[in-house]
Amino acid sequence: MELPVVVGVDGSEPSLRAVDWAADEAALRGAPLRLVYASLWERYEGALLAQELDKPLEEVMARDVLGTAEERARRRRPELKVTTDVLPEEPEYGLVRESSTALALVLGCRGRSGMAEALLGSVSLAVAGHAHCPVIVLRGTHDSQARTGLRGRIALGVGEKPAGSAAVRFAVEEAVLRGVPLEAVRAWRCPAHATPHSQRRQALGVLEEALRDVPAELKADRRTVEGHARDALIAVSRESDLLVVGARRRHGPFGLQLSRVAHGVLHHAACPVAVVPEHA
Incomplete structure (x- = not known):
């Protein structure tokens, strides 16, 4: 079918x-x-x-x-x-x-x-x-431009469990089909017992794990941002043609529940947002 x-x-x-x-x-x-x-x-x-x-x-x-x-x-x-x-x-x-x-x-x-x-x-x-x-x-004002996007980039919000992520696969597919770069974004915050350097390094590690199976022909950039993930993704949406975020499926009668990050970007992103269900 x-x-x-x-x-x-x-x-x-x-x-x-x-x-x-x-x-x-x-x-x-x-x-x-x-x-x-x-x-x-x-x-x-x-x-x-x-x-x-x-x-x-x-x-x-x-x-x-x-x-x-x-x-x-x-x-x-x-x-x-x-x-x-x-x-x-x-x-x-x-x-x-x-x-x-x-x-x-x-x-x-x-x-x-x-x-x-x-x-x-x-x-x-x-x-x-x-x-x-x-x-x-x-979302946004250029939302009828799926093939000929104005920014020439797909953005991906990378969550806590990127290995085997459906959102990563979808973002990679979109970037390859359109022939544009992919930018993976991971936000981090520094708790009192840690150092900014260690938190940024950990965020980079998560990005590397997420992009380890990206095709060689695809240009994939890594961006770490200190602060709230929602704010970081809203900011990057201003420079992107599509923002991709994952949403974990929870067992129960209510099915897929949106996180505050996904909820926030759906309300405030400056470009179209793809919410991709993650089947844990």
Whole structure:
């Protein structure tokens, strides 16, 4: 089964920019593109609105949203195989379910709620926290530039257990596919009983472990930063086309839970953020 790149659409401008980004991502990976519109009220609102407007059902609501998105995707990447579907359920649940059979899931940073641009939509946050595949949330102003990024660099936040990290693999794949350097970032803080030199050296060791299997043809830079990881990654996002962070899966009914670092960059990063589930 050829896994698709899935993008959630809702008719908003951020979701249409997500279509652009997802189309580029699918083209990079040679994958099909799947456009989905999820709404619990679609089954009721669609027929009612069609009656009020005296139009066929397919001209309103989800089909109209999906039709616009499909036209945009085909215009951007005519070579792609594109499919569409309506999910008559809450977006949080429908998109998480879609993630179980997706290569990646792409979302705009906000929907129809009219939230300030600095805030993240509740749907994006919920899906990023529970999805089974990498979720790319489009932050920043250049979020429709998946293939021809403006900064020419992928950034990777390196956590405590980098060995075998899915986030590292995803970041390496993205950098190789785009032909750009990878910058791995590890933040450190100095406790009272330690020295800055020892803490920085330890951070460098973690970076070396994370990048030990990087292909020789990929330029991979190491950056250690003293301070909070969230602040360090937000800063590096201003110089990057994509920021990749891992999220550990915890056993239990709530599935994947986001750390404060992942939560913080999803709210404040200046570029798209990929949250990659780590299956411990």
